[in-house]
Amino acid sequence: MITLIKGFHDILPDQSSKWAFIISKARNCLERFGFREIITPIMEKTELFQRGIGQATDIVEKEMYTFTDISGDSLSLRPEATAGILRSVVEHSLLRHEPVLKLFSIGPMFRRERPSKGRFRQFFQINAEVLGDNSPLTDAETILAATSIVHAIGAKDCSVEINSVGCRDCRNTYKHELRKFLKPSLDHLCPDCQRRFETNPLRILDCKESACIAVCKNAPLIGEWLDADCRDHFGQVKKALESIGVNFRVEPRLVRGLDYYSRTAFELVHSELGRSKAVGGGGRYDSLIGELGGPDISGIGFGIGIERLAMNLEDQGHSFQKEIDVFMAIIGEKARASCFELANQLRKNGLSVDARYSDMSLKAQMKLADRLEAQWVVMVGENELAQGQATIRNMKTKEQFLVTLDEIEQRVRGEKS
RNA sequence: GAGGGCGUAGCUCAGUUGGCAGAGUACAGGGUUGUGGCCCCUGCGGCCGUGGGUUCGAGUCCCACCGCUCUCCCCA
Numbered sequence: 416m417i418t419l420i421k422g423f424h425d426i427l428p429d430q431s432s433k434w435a436f437i438i439s440k441a442r443n444c445l446e447r448f449g450f451r452e453i454i455t456p457i458m459e460k461t462e463l464f465q466r467g468i469g470q471a472t473d474i475v476e477k478e479m480y481t482f483t484d485i486s487g488d489s490l491s492l493r494p495e496a497t498a499g500i501l502r503s504v505v506e507h508s509l510l511r512h513e514p515v516l517k518l519f520s521i522g523p524m525f526r527r528e529r530p531s532k533g534r535f536r537q538f539f540q541i542n543a544e545v546l547g548d549n550s551p552l553t554d555a556e557t558i559l560a561a562t563s564i565v566h567a568i569g570a571k572d573c574s575v576e577i578n579s580v581g582c583r584d585c586r587n588t589y590k591h592e593l594r595k596f597l598k599p600s601l602d603h604l605c606p607d608c609q610r611r612f613e614t615n616p617l618r619i620l621d622c623k624e625s626a627c628i629a630v631c632k633n634a635p636l637i638g639e640w641l642d643a644d645c646r647d648h649f650g651q652v653k654k655a656l657e658s659i660g661v662n663f664r665v666e667p668r669l670v671r672g673l674d675y676y677s678r679t680a681f682e683l684v685h686s687e688l689g690r691s692k693a694v695g696g697g698g699r700y701d702s703l704i705g706e707l708g709g710p711d712i713s714g715i716g717f718g719i720g721i722e723r724l725a726m727n728l729e730d731q732g733h734s735f736q737k738e739i740d741v742f743m744a745i746i747g748e749k750a751r752a753s754c755f756e757l758a759n760q761l762r763k764n765g766l767s768v769d770a771r772y773s774d775m776s777l778k779a780q781m782k783l784a785d786r787l788e789a790q791w792v793v794m795v796g797e798n799e800l801a802q803g804q805a806t807i808r809n810m811k812t813k814e815q816f817l818v819t820l821d822e823i824e825q826r827v828r829g830e831k832s
Numbered sequence: 833g834a835g836g837g838c839g840u841a842g843c844u845c846a847g848u849u850g851g852c853a854g855a856g857u858a859c860a861g862g863g864u865u866g867u868g869g870c871c872c873c874u875g876c877g878g879c880c881g882u883g884g885g886u887u888c889g890a891g892u893c894c895c896a897c898c899g900c901u902c903u904c905c906c907c908a
């Protein structure tokens with residue numbers, strides 16, 4: 416037997432309706448906020464991610480599915496959505512046409528991590544980006560859009576954590592301060608953090624090792640080192656969030672794993688999963704668009720993990736099963752051809768109809784109709800056939816009528832609310 | 833990358849000191865000549881993860897490997 420790739424998963428029919436539910440709610444929500452869908456490839460040139468996400472990040476360093484194409488190009492499965500979306504926007508000059516773009520995208524991402532609960536090597540993400548608008552109101556509205564999706568789906572116990580990681584300038588001065596503070600205790604840090612000291616000292620604050628937590632206890636926080644503009648921006652984001660009723664918590668140590676974030680960074684945190692397995696996250700990026708060859712403007716975006724949303728719905732007893740209007744029960748071989756035509760005539764007229772053309776007892780067909788949650792069963796056997804009629808049974812009330820074939824549709828529709 | 837747990841029917845799992853491979857559920861048929869859910873009966877269903885070792889005899893004990901799963905790191 417050939418099995419799945421480790422860390423990948425199938426979405427089986429009994430789960431797929433739940434996924435459709437989540438995706439349609441998300442799409443609906445984002446369109447209400449003015450986002451339009453963009454669909455980009457799941458593979459890009461490796462260079463795009465190296466330039467966009469940052470060479471030194473965990474994702475690019477060791478988590479990408481990268482291979483060499485026959486042409487000699489290095490290609491990678493996308494580990495996140497933003498880089499590909501921006502590549503497309505720049506390549507097609509969409510920002511020349513419209514100074515502000517609001518885009519969303521839904522699809523699979525790939526990261527070669529060790530799988531665990533709620534973490535997969537292929538996972539689906541809902542992604543949204545606002546490009547070309549650096550108002551703090553946009554930050555707040557984008558965060559609201561993200562929380563609206565979570566709420567629309569009915570996932571509970573989700574809270575918003577935000578922070579400002581400053582712009583490149585204040586982050587550099589802060590990095591300097593942080594290194595100065597950490598240097599004497601460098602030996603006490605975990606090996607990972609000793610490495611991060613050079614590559615990305617901000618991440619040390621986020622480390623879960625008790626030794627590192629102890630060292631960082633009195634470390635300076637980025638909030639204290641923001642320049643006037645960044646401080647003002649952050650203040651206005653918080654004010655705007657309050658004005659539209661978004662509950663949030665400022666998490667001064669929140670630092671995200673992607674290099675490109677500046678100013679606002681946020682995560683949607685589920686109480687049980689904690690920040691190490693956020694339901695969603697995002698932030699503002701000041702230089703990414705320019706970095707990829709576009710105009711020197713700012714953007715803000717977020718990603719929400721569909722698997723993690725789906726996990727939140729597990730125990731809430733939603734029913735996503737779709738009912739059908741009619742199950743066609745065929746009694747005896749002679750009725751089969753007429754039923755085949757009738758079933759497809761009803762479909763043509765807009766009803767959802769199912770039928771089985773292999774030999775089945777009526778009892779088995781009734782059982783199947785029940786399982787499929789058919790509202791009506793249309794039964795045709797020799798008796799009905801001879802008179803051009805059908806027996807129709809309302810599965811809820813158990814009422815049964817003998818009707819002409821022409822009457823079926825109106826009868827079924829009549830009972831639909 | 834480091835560390836736990838688990839691999840027996842399609843699914844969820846029992847399996848005693850080593851002695852014929854089990855239950856529930858699902859599926860199929862019947863109880864009802866052409867009528868669903870509840871009930872009853874019957875049937876189908878197995879390389880006991882793979883390979884080796886110990887033994888008269890291994891699902892059970894030993895070793896190795898493979899797979900899955902969870903935790904940590906990190907992210908969605």
